[in-house]
Amino acid sequence: MKAQIKVxxxxxxxIQLLFTTPMCLAEVDGxxxxxxxxxxxxxxxxxxGEQAKKTKRLFYINNKLFESTYHGKIRCKSCHTGVEKIPHxxxxxxxxxxxxxxxxxxxxxxxxxxxxxDDYNNxxxxxxxxxxKDKSDLPVCKDCHNNKTYHDTxxxxxxxxxxxxxxxxxxESEEFVQRFYEHIMYRTSKRRPSKDVVKLCSTCxxxxxxxxxxxxxxxxxFTYTFHAKAIKFGNxxxxxxxxxxxxxxxxxxxxxxxxRQEEHSPVSIENKIMTCxxxxxxxxxxxxxxxxxxxxxxxxxxxxxxxxxxxxxxxxQVIKDPTFQTKVVGWIQxxxxxxxxxxxxxxxxxxxxxMYASRRERRIRGH
Amino acid sequence: xxDTVNNKSQFIRLTRSQRIQHIILMISTTLLIITGFMLxxxxxxxxxxxxxxxxxxxxxxxxxxxxGVVVTVICVYHLIYVVVSxxxxxxxxxxxxxxxxxxxxxxxxxxxxxxRKERPQMDRFFYLEKLEYWSVYFGMFVVIVTGTMMWxxxxxxxxxxxxxxxxxxxxxxxxxxxxxxxxxxSVHYNPHVYPMNRAFIDGMISEDLMKEEHRLWxxxxxxxKENQQNGVDDNAK
Numbered sequence: 003m004k005a006q007i008k009v010x011x012x013x014x015x016x017i018q019l020l021f022t023t024p025m026c027l028a029e030v031d032g033x034x035x036x037x038x039x040x041x042x043x044x045x046x047x048x049x050x051g052e053q054a055k056k057t058k059r060l061f062y063i064n065n066k067l068f069e070s071t072y073h074g075k076i077r078c079k080s081c082h083t084g085v086e087k088i089p090h091x092x093x094x095x096x097x098x099x100x101x102x103x104x105x106x107x108x109x110x111x112x113x114x115x116x117x118x119x120d121d122y123n124n125x126x127x128x129x130x131x132x133x134x135k136d137k138s139d140l141p142v143c144k145d146c147h148n149n150k151t152y153h154d155t156x157x158x159x160x161x162x163x164x165x166x167x168x169x170x171x172x173x174e175s176e177e178f179v180q181r182f183y184e185h186i187m188y189r190t191s192k193r194r195p196s197k198d199v200v201k202l203c204s205t206c207x208x209x210x211x212x213x214x215x216x217x218x219x220x221x222x223x224f225t226y227t228f229h230a231k232a233i234k235f236g237n238x239x240x241x242x243x244x245x246x247x248x249x250x251x252x253x254x255x256x257x258x259x260x261x262r263q264e265e266h267s268p269v270s271i272e273n274k275i276m277t278c279x280x281x282x283x284x285x286x287x288x289x290x291x292x293x294x295x296x297x298x299x300x301x302x303x304x305x306x307x308x309x310x311x312x313x314x315x316x317x318x319q320v321i322k323d324p325t326f327q328t329k330v331v332g333w334i335q336x337x338x339x340x341x342x343x344x345x346x347x348x349x350x351x352x353x354x355x356x357m358y359a360s361r362r363e364r365r366i367r368g369h
Numbered sequence: 370x371x372d373t374v375n376n377k378s379q380f381i382r383l384t385r386s387q388r389i390q391h392i393i394l395m396i397s398t399t400l401l402i403i404t405g406f407m408l409x410x411x412x413x414x415x416x417x418x419x420x421x422x423x424x425x426x427x428x429x430x431x432x433x434x435x436x437g438v439v440v441t442v443i444c445v446y447h448l449i450y451v452v453v454s455x456x457x458x459x460x461x462x463x464x465x466x467x468x469x470x471x472x473x474x475x476x477x478x479x480x481x482x483x484x485r486k487e488r489p490q491m492d493r494f495f496y497l498e499k500l501e502y503w504s505v506y507f508g509m510f511v512v513i514v515t516g517t518m519m520w521x522x523x524x525x526x527x528x529x530x531x532x533x534x535x536x537x538x539x540x541x542x543x544x545x546x547x548x549x550x551x552x553x554x555s556v557h558y559n560p561h562v563y564p565m566n567r568a569f570i571d572g573m574i575s576e577d578l579m580k581e582e583h584r585l586w587x588x589x590x591x592x593x594k595e596n597q598q599n600g601v602d603d604n605a606k
Contacts, residue, residue, distance in 0.1 A: 228534075231408045234415055235426035287523040295528040327528045331535050338539030342546060349551035352478075352497070359481035 033088070034078040038063040072188075076102050098143050119143075122257040131260075134216045139206075146202060146256070196233040196242035200224070203243045224298040241283065246297070251280055269297075295327035380590065382574035384456050391569050393443050397436040402545045404433040437516050444509050463493040463586075466503070470496040490584035501552060504544075511540040 037043065044060040068074055079085060080102035084094035099119040106113040124131040127140050134140070169179035194202075206212055207221040214220075224230050224243075232240040248254045249268055260267040268277045274292035278284045284291060383391065407414075407429045415422050451461040474496045476489040494502070515533035522530050568574055579587045 228408070232426060234412065235418075236415075236423040237426050238423075284523045288525075290526040291523060293526050293528075295531050297527065299531075327531070330528075331531050334532065334535040334539060338535075338543060342539075342543045345543060346546045346550050349497075349547060353550065353554055355478065355481040359483075362483065 034082075034085075035063055035065050037089075039065060072185075076104060080104075118257050121255070125258050126261045127259060133261075136215065139212055139215065141206065148202075192238060195236075196238055196240070197236065199242040199244055200230065200233055221298055223296075227298050230298075239282065245280070245283075246277055249277060249280055252276060295331070299328050299331070378576045379573045380576065380579055380587075381572055382568040383572040385572065386450065386454070386456070387460070388569060388572050390443060390447060390450070393439065395569075397439040397443070398544075398548070400432055400436040401440065402541065402548075404429040404436070405541055406545070434520065437513075437520075440509070441513050444513065464499055464502050466499055470499060491582060491586070492589075493583055493586035495582070497551065497555065501547070504547065508540050508544045511536055512544075515540075 038061055041060075041062045043062050044058060047057050047059055073081070081096045081100060082093050083097070083100060099114055099116040101112045101114040101116075104113045105111065122128045122143075126132055129137050129140065132140055166179050166183050169183060170176065173179050204221065204224075207218075210220045210222075229240045229242070233242060244256055246269060248256045248259050252268060254268050262269040264270060265272070267273060275287065275289060278287050278292050407425075418425050447457075450457040452458070469492075473489045473491060476485060477496075479485045480488045515537040518525055518533040519530060519537065525533075574583075576587075
């Protein structure tokens with residue numbers, strides 16, 4: 003798909019020439035950084051098409067940062083399986099289901115993300131689970147896991163120092179306890195600010211065109227909900243997309259997001275109320291709380307409904323809407339628009355007339 | 370306090386109780402408008418707040434609720450006030466809409482357009498003041514009911530909350546704009562009282578302004594004063 007035009011191969015060629023000796027063709031695990039430690043390593047790529055956009059790709063790996071990522075203990079080649087000999091040609095894409103040499107202590111087997119990959123494949127975003135024909139619209143691991151993989155802040159939390167001391171009562175290695183303490187702390191804390199989650203999901207779900215193809219409503223209406231407004235201010239207590247569509251607490255996960263038509267979906271008609279009643283949320287909500295209107299109705303939709311048009315043709319519409327409720331809200335908004343125009347306009351006009359009259363008075367008096 | 374003649378050139382426009390009610394209403398409404406419309410703020414405003422935005426969000430919610438309670442209390446108090454106290458009853462009666470108000474409005478507009486020589490003579494409250502006063506009844510009813518619903522969101526179906534939210538926002542927008550255009554402009558930029566009608570602070574209205582803007586009321590007050598003096602004289606005899 004991409005025409006890879008090598009515009010810039012900084013040190014690259016030089017280094018490649020340098021290492022074309024048999025000595026370096028041997029298995030050189032760990033020596034990847036030999037070349038990739040150079041900040042200049044990279045190239046500029048040009049995408050095909052009319053407005054060819056140039057993207058700069060950096061192949062520079064900062065060793066210290068790499069070691070502090072959660073992949074820091076994994077050898078480059080465990081993931082980059084295609085790189086067999088040095089110097090190498092284009093590396094094949096990384097498959098997240100690859101087994102790595104790290105052993106999962108809970109099973110003593112080599113670890114991989116295979117379970118996640120399989121789950122994901124069957125979710126609404128996965129190739130097997132999705133309804134849409136054009137699978138290239140679906141997100142892949144890298145689309146969502148675009149956050150930085152290093153977490154250098156967890157260890158710096160002040161209270162953790164005290165807690166790590168406890169571990170050192172039994173475990174001698176400072177590095178060991180620090181690592182595993184962080185391992186657990188990181189998983190029990192919120193890893194992504196709500197703002198980022200909303201931004202991430204909105205890249206696709208607020209895209210009218212893309213969503214129309216999938217027969218879904220664009221979720222732009224979420225911006226107008228109280229949850230979204232609180233999130234904009236940086237509040238972390240209200241629900242973001244994942245708290246409703248993939249609440250860990252109720253046994254769901256971001257990799258098992260399902261359509262709300264599925265019975266077991268956290269947003270299906272039956273399960274919705276449990277999702278609302280999660281601890282810290284609307285715990286005491288009445289049964290009817292989740293019924294009736296949409297949680298994040300799209301204002302686009304309101305507009306279309308008011309004008310009598312259909313946003314998505316009925317037969318393509320995956321989910322039939324409670325249109326009446328959506329319309330009522332639209333009517334109220336319309337009512338106030340008219341009322342405000344009349345009242346404020348009237349008052350303003352009255353004011354202007356008054357000013358006009360008193361200027362006249364002054365003129366008459368002045369004469 | 371009573372709202373009769375004080376001295377030769379000054380009359381009581383607002384009694385102390387009315388002024389206090391007004392100031393409480395003014396402060397709490399201002400807070401409500403500010404903290405409420407913060408929710409409609411765009412990214413730019415929030416980015417200005419920087420790291421404080423989360424705290425600001427908490428405080429805005431807190432202040433909005435406190436001010437909401439204060440407004441509710443003052444409204445209930447006012448309802449009791451207009452029933453129980455003498456000055457309240459007189460206020461309420463003078464505020465009741467009459468046919469004259471429609472005639473006044475028509476004639477005043479005709480005057481302002483230049484089709485009439487004279488402004489109509491107004492009583493204690495003229496039609497815009499009455500409109501504002503009764504709008505507050507309507508508006509407060511709407512925002513208090515919908516606000517309470519949203520505060521107790523878990524007791525209602527989501528649809529009710531959506532409806533409440535739409536009403537709350539609509540009514541608040543209407544009120545805020547009406548206050549700015551109708552109320553603040555009329556008490557600040559009224560050519561007769563510029564730069565500011567001080568009645569809401571000291572409660573007084575000058576005899577001139579009273580004659581000019583509330584002729585009928587002025588005459589009523591003067592009659593009352595005469596009767597009173599006569600009455601006093603009668604008693605003395």
